[in-house]
Structures are given as structure tokens and as C-alpha cells.
Amino acid sequence: MSIPRQTRLTLPQLGWKEHVRLPELRTGLLVAKIDTGARSSALHAEDISVIGRRVSFRFDGKLHEVKLVGAKRIKSSNGHTQIRPMIETEIVLGQHRFVVDITLTDRGDMGVPMLLGREAIKGRFLVNAGRIFVLGRRKLLK
Numbered sequence: 001m002s003i004p005r006q007t008r009l010t011l012p013q014l015g016w017k018e019h020v021r022l023p024e025l026r027t028g029l030l031v032a033k034i035d036t037g038a039r040s041s042a043l044h045a046e047d048i049s050v051i052g053r054r055v056s057f058r059f060d061g062k063l064h065e066v067k068l069v070g071a072k073r074i075k076s077s078n079g080h081t082q083i084r085p086m087i088e089t090e091i092v093l094g095q096h097r098f099v100v101d102i103t104l105t106d107r108g109d110m111g112v113p114m115l116l117g118r119e120a121i122k123g124r125f126l127v128n129a130g131r132i133f134v135l136g137r138r139k140l141l142k
Contacts, residue, residue, distance in 0.1 A: 012135070015128055
């Protein structure tokens with residue numbers, strides 16, 4: 001599916017890495033890799049535990065307990081399949097604020113704590129694969 005020219009001209013650009021915030025999880029600035037090859041988004045989490053319709057996890061040294069919106073079967077880049085808990089939370093990306101589904105997984109060895117997949121960005125942004133931090137730290141909403 002191609003994006004009409006008029007739409008391409010009006011969508012904001014992202015670099016392949018951007019600063020983001022997750023206000024409901026009280027995060028400071030995070031670096032997220034924008035990955036159009038990944039369908040879903042993922043956040044680094046430790047000590048993940050599903051308790052009924054809630055999930056608890058540690059992120060950035062803080063314990064969080066939030067509503068579980070589902071579980072998603074993810075096939076990783078190394079070919080392994082994993083079922084991950086999924087949460088829904090607000091994300092701030094530059095001057096843009098929207099709700100995104102995020103799976104929880106240990107990304108400790110991945111270099112950045114968050115991966116933002118194409119479901120979160122489609123129709124909202126165009127990715128400039130040759131740049132990073134296009135939206136800039138100073139432009140991030142409070």
C-alpha cells in the first residue's frame with residue numbers, strides 16, 4: 001500500500017531512533033528504536049508476573065502494576081517464538097501524544113529499552129532511516 005503524495009507531505013518525520021516518554025509509567029526520556037520491520041512495540045521489563053487481568057514488572061528500577069490488555073505471540077529476529085504480556089499506555093513522541101500497545105520482554109541486551117513497531121507509527125509518521133532524534137529532546141511534550 002502506498003501513501004498518497006499529499007499525505008506524505010503532511011506526515012511528520014521520525015529518525016530511526018527517537019526520544020520518547022511513557023507518562024503513565026512515570027518514565028523520564030527513553031531512547032526508542034523505530035523498527036518498521038517489527039509489527040509490534042516492546043519495552044524492556046524485568047520480573048514480569050501476570051496476576052489475573054493485571055501485570056506487574058520492573059522497569060528502570062521501579063515496580064509497576066498495570067492492566068493486562070492481552071498476550072501476543074512474537075517471533076523474534078533469531079526465530080524463537082515467545083508469548084509476551086501486552087499493555088496499553090500513552091506515549092509522547094515530540095509534540096505527539098497517543099496510546100500504543102506494548103509487549104513486555106527482557107531487552108537488556110538490545111542496546112535501547114524500547115522498540116517502536118510499525119503498528120504504532122503507521123499513518124502518523126514517516127521514518128527517515130538516515131537520521132536520529134529528528135523530533136529532538138527539546139520538542140518533547142511535558
